[in-house]
Amino acid sequence: MGTDLITLCTGSRDAKDQWRHHPDNDTEASWSEMLREFDILLPIAERHDVVLGVEPELANAVSSAVKARKLLDTYRSARIRIVFDPANLFETEAERPSRAVIADAVALLGDSIALAHAKDRRADGGFATAGQGIIDFAAYISALRAAGFGGTVVTHGLAAREAPQVARFLRSQIDTVG
Numbered sequence: 189m190g191t192d193l194i195t196l197c198t199g200s201r202d203a204k205d206q207w208r209h210h211p212d213n214d215t216e217a218s219w220s221e222m223l224r225e226f227d228i229l230l231p232i233a234e235r236h237d238v239v240l241g242v243e244p245e246l247a248n249a250v251s252s253a254v255k256a257r258k259l260l261d262t263y264r265s266a267r268i269r270i271v272f273d274p275a276n277l278f279e280t281e282a283e284r285p286s287r288a289v290i291a292d293a294v295a296l297l298g299d300s301i302a303l304a305h306a307k308d309r310r311a312d313g314g315f316a317t318a319g320q321g322i323i324d325f326a327a328y329i330s331a332l333r334a335a336g337f338g339g340t341v342v343t344h345g346l347a348a349r350e351a352p353q354v355a356r357f358l359r360s361q362i363d364t365v366g
Contacts, residue, residue, distance in 0.1 A: 193302055194233070195241040195271050198222055198249040198259075209247040222249045226263065233267040241302050243271035244293075246279065253277065253293035260300050269302035272332075274323050276305075279313040287324050291331050298335020306343040306358055317346040319357035329365045 199222070201212035212218055226240075233240050244256045256270055274290045286309065294301070308321030318325060329341075343354050 192237065193239050193241050193269070195243060195303070196229075197245065198242060200247050200249070202247070207245075207247050209251070213247070213249050213251060218249050222259075223262065226259075226268070230263065230265060230267055239267055239269050239302060241269055241271040243273060243276065243305075245273075245276045253296045256300075257296050260297075268300075270297045270300045271303045271305065272297060272301045273305035273307055274328050275307040275309045275315060275321070278309070280309075280311065286322055287327050290323070290328050294328075294331040294335050294337075298332070298337060301332070301335065301337050301339070303339060304332055304337060304341045306341050306354075307345050315345055317350050318343050318354050319361075325358065325361040326364045329361055333365060 197206065200206050200208065200210050201218055202208045202210035229240055242250055242256060242259060244250050244252055246252075250256050250259055260268060260270070272294070274286070274293075277293055278286055278289050306318040306325065308316040308318050308323045308325075310316045310321045315321075332341075341358065343351075343358065346354055
């Protein structure tokens with residue numbers, strides 16, 4: 189297919205909804221089961237010269253930057269990298285401002301980010317297109333640059349008619365950062 193990055197989801201123990209958090213996601217049994225899958229996946233990735241892009245998502249086994257770092261440190265393999273989506277790191281800003289959560293996560297994972305997403309969150313926790321929510325994209329892009337990221341930023345979760353506006357917004361944020 190011409191790509192060297194295969195993105196994947198680390199899954200949820202919720203059998204009815206893979207995007208809903210389940211308390212069993214946070215158990216050692218869940219973590220061990222996920223590692224057994226990586227034990228299978230890594231030799232395949234090596235054989236086919238591809239990278240496995242893991243996206244931390246609140247409802248998954250790898251639900252945070254800390255858990256993503258734990259996975260990276262467990263394997264210490266160049267075949268596991270991070271798909272970084274700032275909107276997947278928090279639901280609301282009730283506990284910590286999104287800017288701090290994102291900055292800490294980029295600092296923790298920056299050397300392993302293969303792909304950056306540009307999706308936003310509304311204050312009520314719902315997802316939004318980039319520029320329509322509470323994420324400070326200039327700060328996000330600055331954090332990515334400071335971490336040495338020079339790769340691709342992909343936006344998603346928007347209608348085709350929104351693409352030109354989102355592209356202009358993201359370009360303005362990139363230009364602001366310099």
